[in-house]
Amino acid sequence: MRILVPGTGVAGLALAVELTARGHEVSLIERAAEFRTGGTPIDIRGDALGVVARLGLLPRVREHRVDASERGVFVDAHGATVAPLPVEQVGDSDDDIEITRDDLARILVDALPPGVPIRFGDSVVALDENEDGGRVDVGFLSGHRESFDLVLGADGLHSAVRRLVFGPEADCVRHLGVHLGIAHVTDDAAGNTGGAGDTPSEFCNYPGHMAGFMRFKGETLALLAFRAGPIDHDHHDLAAQRRIVAEAFAGHTEWEIPRLLGAVRRDPAFYFDAISQIHLPAWHRGRVALVGDAAYCASPLSGRGTSLALTGAAFLAEALDRHPGDHTAAFEEYAARQRPYVEFAQASVDEGAGIVVPDSWEAIRARNEALGGAEAVESVR
Ligand SMILES: Cc1cc2nc3c(=O)[nH]c(=O)nc-3n(C[C@H](O)[C@H](O)[C@H](O)COP(=O)(O)OP(=O)(O)OC[C@H]3O[C@@H](n4cnc5c(N)ncnc54)[C@H](O)[C@@H]3O)c2cc1C
Structure with a gap:
């Protein structure tokens, strides 16, 4: 046909x-x-691995394969580790390949x-x-x-x-109440070379917001997520998308947020979308x-x-x-x-947004405790 x-x-x-x-x-x-x-590394799981194998591509x-490892952490406004990233956010096993x-x-x-x-x-x-x-x-x-x-x-x-x-x-469309921006970071001062001993991925929260560096294979991405209802905009208008993210984090100069926003401004392949289902x-x-x-x-x-x-x-x-x-x-x-x-x-x-973008300080603390981390530092602003 x-x-x-x-x-x-x-x-x-x-x-x-x-x-x-x-x-x-x-x-x-x-x-x-x-x-x-x-975009971030994605997972090939379960029967999808069988598809890849049948095509001879395994x-x-x-x-x-990206060995993202468990070395991702949540940090507070001063960069101190407050909790490890849950392993299921990282994936990677015989039944789950990240690439x-x-x-x-x-x-x-x-x-x-x-x-x-x-x-x-x-x-x-x-x-x-x-x-x-x-x-x-x-x-x-x-x-x-x-x-x-x-x-x-x-x-x-x-x-x-x-x-x-x-x-x-x-x-x-079923909008899940969170928006996500992803940009390449070309000036990762932490020096991510893709080798052992590199700085782990780091994510910082304040209520309804998450900003961080995802590091893998020598690459660093800026991830910026925030809670909001549907935002009416042209999905092909990069300038409008950059503005939306800048406004969502406006006034926040703690930790590395300004540098993360700089990456959003500079990356010609900046990706932004509402987290939604069809x-x-x-x-x-x-x-x-x-x-x-x-x-x-x-x-x-x-x-x-x-x-x-x-x-x-x-x-x-x-x-x-x-x-x-x-x-x-x-x-x-x-x-x-x-x-x-x-x-x-x-x-x-169901639980995803609660882990990544908790909506209150209580929820951030509860998440960190559930993950076995120390209490978050609250004096963010
Ligand atoms: C740039 C980018 C980054 C992403 N990053 C992540 C991520 O970090 N984490 C994650 O979980 N998922 C991410 N995704 C989504 C993920 O790739 C998909 O959920 C999954 O791989 C299924 O892919 P898909 O081919 O159905 O959709 P997509 O990967 O979205 O591919 C759809 C393709 O269709 C093209 N297209 C759109 N409209 C038209 C049109 N009218 N005519 C012709 N072509 C059109 C798009 O440009 C795109 O190339 C990303 C998608 C894109 C496009």
């Missing part, structure tokens, strides 16, 4: 690898001008056969099924039009495919289906978004194999296999 896959994150790339391996003709499009990079994934999003994406790109077209800087703006229902006519932002047998939207949390086929984002009763309509965050985002708090993207891509491709000529049966089988993983991942975030 001729299949359009919008989105070149883990879901879109894994799907393209799975589909081309089965003889389908895949076209990828990506809204950004190049592959989007950045040795390379292991080779790029950077960029390394995983590169491994998937390398696994694509040569010649798979990837068009950057384009998006889907119209999707119409032919009158006989045999094809989908796709209109692109670039003005180009083309027909495909299937459109499989892997275009992330703010999916355009989902909006065109299932309606506005507001109808299926809940949809069905992930397909006609010849269009969704995979990954576009269909069932579980949020970074779940630590399972990438695993869902990998199992989703595999189940969808396998189902299309098992039901040749019957995409509806294939989409239904994909949903039936994937749904339990999604429900588990989405339900797993």
Whole structure:
């Protein structure tokens, strides 16, 4: 089949690898001008490791494994350690490999056969099924039009495919009350070289806010998270996103917050989004289906978004194999296999925000005590 896959994150790339391996003709499009990079290391867990193994990619994934170790700590406003980071926030075991999003994406790109077209800087703006229902006519932002047998939207949390086929984002998004900004730190005075003995990752809280350095493999990221309701903004307006983060931490000069905000101002690949989930009763309509965050985002708090993207891509491709000529049966089988993983991942975030961004000093103290740390220093401001 001729299949359009919008989105070149883990879901879109894994799907393209799975589909081309089965003889389908895949076209990828990506809204950004190049592959989007950045983000914290992500986890490949449980059955998603089986997907990676079946694709023959496990040795390379292991080779790029991030040994984040347990050396993450919460610190107070003066930089003194108040609690260790809970191990489950760090992950890493035989059933859970941590790898950077960029390394995983590169491994998937390398696994694509040569010649798979990837068009950057384009998006889907119209999707119409032919009158006989045999094809989908796709209109692109670039003005180009083309027909495909299937459109499989892997275009992330703010999916355009989902909006065109299932309606506005507001109808299926569940905002979890936290926003997250991530920027590269290029002046890590702590000297993170990726070797043993490096300064651990450090995170500092005041009520409803978390700011810190995540250090791994010689890289340092600034992480800034804060509690707030939905913030209406253009998801592609970097300047507006930088302003939102700066305003959320305005007036806070304690610890390393000014330096962290400096990284937000400087990093051209700064990432910002609301921590949200997507809940949809069905992930397909006609010849269009969704995979990954576009269909069932579980949020970074779940630590399972990438695993869902990998199992989703595999189940969808396998189902299309098992039901040749019957995409509806294939989409239904994909949903039936994937749904339990999604429900588990989405339900797993209940406690997440409480650990990362406690909303009061009492909650910060209780968290630190529960983690076996000393009492937080309260004189932050
Ligand atoms: C830059 C970045 C950083 C991230 N950092 C983290 C992190 O630190 N922790 C974490 O848990 N998760 C993070 N995520 C989310 C995580 O990658 C996903 O939850 C998971 O890997 C599932 O991936 P996905 O492919 O479904 O979605 P995504 O990784 O979001 O990929 C979707 C892709 O589709 C593209 N796209 C969007 N709209 C369109 C459109 N209209 N047409 C074509 N393409 C479009 C996007 O640019 C993106 O490349 C990040 C995502 C991105 C994009």
